Amino acid sequence: MTLLKSSHKKNIIHKKKTIRKKNIRHKKKIGGNGFVINNSKLFTPYMKFRPLFVENKEKIFMPPEQIGIHHFKEHAFDKIRKKIEASYVGKSQQDIEKKVFLLFVKYLEDTIRYVSFDEYLKALEKVSQEIKEKILDSSEYQTIILCAQDKISKSNFWVLLLCLTFLDEDIRRVIPSKTVYVSNDISEAYAFFKDNPKKTEINGKVAFIYFDDMSYSGEQISMALPINKDDNQNDIDNFVIFLCVSFISSTAINGINVHHTVSLFDSTIKVKSNKEQIVKWCSSNESYIVELFSTLFHGIENGQKKNILSLLISCIYARLCGIKDTHNYKSNVTNADNYNGYIKKFIRNYDLDEEKKQILLAILAINNKKSKAFYCYDSLIPIYFDHKVADGISTFQKFLRLGEHPTANDNDFESMLENCDVTEELKTKYKIDKRMYVSPEDECPKTFYKKLEYTLEGKVLNTEEHINAFFYN
Numbered sequence: 001m002t003l004l005k006s007s008h009k010k011n012i013i014h015k016k017k018t019i020r021k022k023n024i025r026h027k028k029k030i031g032g033n034g035f036v037i038n039n040s041k042l043f044t045p046y047m048k049f050r051p052l053f054v055e056n057k058e059k060i061f062m063p064p065e066q067i068g069i070h071h072f073k074e075h076a077f078d079k080i081r082k083k084i085e086a087s088y089v090g091k092s093q094q095d096i097e098k099k100v101f102l103l104f105v106k107y108l109e110d111t112i113r114y115v116s117f118d119e120y121l122k123a124l125e126k127v128s129q130e131i132k133e134k135i136l137d138s139s140e141y142q143t144i145i146l147c148a149q150d151k152i153s154k155s156n157f158w159v160l161l162l163c164l165t166f167l168d169e170d171i172r173r174v175i176p177s178k179t180v181y182v183s184n185d186i187s188e189a190y191a192f193f194k195d196n197p198k199k200t201e202i203n204g205k206v207a208f209i210y211f212d213d214m215s216y217s218g219e220q221i222s223m224a225l226p227i228n229k230d231d232n233q234n235d236i237d238n239f240v241i242f243l244c245v246s247f248i249s250s251t252a253i254n255g256i257n258v259h260h261t262v263s264l265f266d267s268t269i270k271v272k273s274n275k276e277q278i279v280k281w282c283s284s285n286e287s288y289i290v291e292l293f294s295t296l297f298h299g300i301e302n303g304q305k306k307n308i309l310s311l312l313i314s315c316i317y318a319r320l321c322g323i324k325d326t327h328n329y330k331s332n333v334t335n336a337d338n339y340n341g342y343i344k345k346f347i348r349n350y351d352l353d354e355e356k357k358q359i360l361l362a363i364l365a366i367n368n369k370k371s372k373a374f375y376c377y378d379s380l381i382p383i384y385f386d387h388k389v390a391d392g393i394s395t396f397q398k399f400l401r402l403g404e405h406p407t408a409n410d411n412d413f414e415s416m417l418e419n420c421d422v423t424e425e426l427k428t429k430y431k432i433d434k435r436m437y438v439s440p441e442d443e444c445p446k447t448f449y450k451k452l453e454y455t456l457e458g459k460v461l462n463t464e465e466h467i468n469a470f471f472y473n
Contacts, residue, residue: 042188044471046146046171046180052456052470053164060161061117062448067386068116070417070445077109080405083412096362099292105405106288108382111277112396115247117386117448120213123246124159126267128166131244134265135207136170136178141240142204143179143193144171147186148211149224153463155388158449159211163244184466186210186241190226194235205237210262211244216381216394218252221245227259236261249273249381275378295359312363387448392437401438402430420444 081102088098115123135141148160160182164171171180183189186208193206215221221243228236241262248264251273256262272280282289293312381395389397398404402422403414413427426442440447454461456470 041468041472042185042192043145043181043183044468046175046182048471049182049467050168050172052454052467053161053168055456056161056452056454057165059452059454060158060165060449061121062386066445066448067118069419070384070386071114072109072112072416073418076403076414076416077105079414080105080403084405096359100363101405103289103292104376106285107278107281108396108399110285111281112382112384112400113271115383115385120246120385120387121162123267123269124162125166127244127246127265128163130265130267131163131167131209131242132170135209135242136167136174140205141178141207143206144181145186145189145206145208146180146182146211147189147208148182148184148467149186150184151464151466152454152461153450155213155449156211157467158452159213159244163211182467184468186224187226190228190239190241194226194231194239206239208239208241209244210241213245213387214247214383214385214390215243215245215252215256216249216390217379218249218255221252222256222259225256225260225262228261229257229259231261243268247271247383250276251379251381271381271383273378274376274380274382277382293359295355312360386445389443389445392435397438398430398436401442401444402426404430415444417444 084098084101084105088094091098135144146160148154148157150156174180181189190208210221210224212221225241228239228241241260243256243262243264245264245268247269249271253264253270289312376396381390384390384395384400389395389400391397400416401420403412403416405412413422413430415422421444429442430438440450452463454463461470
C-alpha cells in the first residue's frame with residue numbers, strides 16, 4: 001500500500017475546512033464492533049443495501065459486443081499525416097511548422113492508451129483483492145465505510161457495484177465481527193466518526209473506501225474528500241481513507257495530497273500526464289526527432305546536438321500544449337515567455353549559423369491558433385476506455401472523436417476510432433462549435449454507466465438521487 005506524497009497543485013479547487021454536520025444523527029454502540037447509526041441518511045448497513053446490488057449486478061457489465069471495438073482505425077494517423085503534408089505544399093517557409101505538427105501526431109500515435117472493459121475489469125479485480133486482504137481480512141479495521149459519492153448516475157456508484165461482484169461474499173463473511181456501511185458522502189461520514197466524543201470506544205480503525213473509475217486531475221476527488229491534512233496524527237492513523245481508483249494520473253496524485261492524507265492500493269495503475277508523457281516520449285525518440293529536423297542537426301557536434309535537441313523538445317512543448325511551467329531540460333527556463341531571451345543566449349553560446357537560428361525561432365513562432373486545434377494542454381491524460389472517453393478537459397476527446405488537427409478543414413472530420421462514425425450533421429455542427437469538448441449526445445463510445453437503469457424491488461430508481469435516499473423515507 002502506497003502512502004501518497006504531498007506536493008503543490010495550483011489549480012486545485014479549494015474546499016472550505018468547515019464540514020457540514022446537519023445530517024449527523026444519534027448513534028449507539030453494539031457488540032464492541034463499530035456503531036449502529038440511527039436515523040442518519042449518511043449510512044446504510046451493508047445487508048440492508050445488498051438487495052440493490054443483487055438486483056442490478058447482471059446489468060453493470062458491458063455486453064461482449066461492445067467490448068474491445070474502439071481501437072484506432074487502421075491508417076488513421078497516416079491519413080492525418082497526409083493531410084498535414086498536403087496542406088503545406090508550396091509553403092517551404094512553413095516547413096518547421098509542418099515538422100512540429102508531424103512530430104506531435106507521432107507522439108499521439110505512440111502514447112494515447114486504449115483500455116478495453118476486460119482490461120479495466122482485471123485492474124479493478126486486483127484492487128478489490130487488496131481491499132479483501134488489507135481491510136476486510138485485517139484485524140486493524142473493525143468499521144468499514146464504502147463511499148459512492150453523489151448520485152447513482154455517476155461512475156462512483158457503478159464502480160462500487162462492480163467491486164462488490166468481487167467482494168460481496170467476503171463482506172458477508174466478516175460482518176459478524178465487523179460493521180460495514182454504504183455512504184454517499186465521505187466528508188460527512190468522516191466527520192461523524194472524527195467528531196464522536198466517544199471515539200476511543202471504537203474498536204480498531206475505521207476504513208473509508210472511496211470508489212471511482214479514473215482520476216484525471218484529482219479535482220473531483222479533492223472536492224469530495226474531507227480535508228484531513230492538518231488533523232492530529234491519532235485521527236489520521238485511526239480514520240484511514242483509501243482510494244479504490246484503478247487508474248489515476250500523477251497530476252491527480254499531486255493535487256489530492258495538497259489537502260488530504262490518503263492511501264492508494266499497490267495495484268492502482270498510475271498514468272502520466274501529457275506533460276510528463278511528452279518528456280518521456282521525446283527523450284526516447286531522439287533519433288526520430290533528429291531525422292525529422294535533420295537540417296537543424298547537420299554539421300553539429302554531438303555535445304551541441306544533445307543541447308539543441310533538449311531546447312527543440314522544450315520549444316515544441318511550449319508551442320503545442322500551452323504549457324506554462326515548461327520542462328526546462330536543465331536550463332533556467334521556467335516559462336514559455338522566457339524562451340526568446342533564452343534562445344538568443346543559446347545562439348550566442350553555440351555560435352549557430354543564421355539558418356539554424358531561424359529554425360529555432362520558427363519553432364517558437366508556430367501559430368498558437370493552429371496548435372490549439374489539437375486541443376492539447378499539459379494536464380491532459382492520454383487515455384480512453386471502452387466505457388467512456390472523458391471530456392476535453394481530461395483527455396484528447398475532440399481529436400479521438402472527430403480527428404480534429406491543425407490543418408483540418410470543414411470536410412476533414414473523421415473519427416480516429418473504430419465503430420464511431422462522423423455524420424454530415426456532426427461535421428456541420430462542429431464546423432462552428434469551437435468548444436474543447438464533444439456534447440454528450442455526440443460521444444463515441446457512449447458513457448456506459450450513464451445509460452444504466454437501476455431498480456429496487458422491481459421499481460426503476462431515480463438516477464439523480466444518492467444511494468441512501470432509497471433506504472430512508
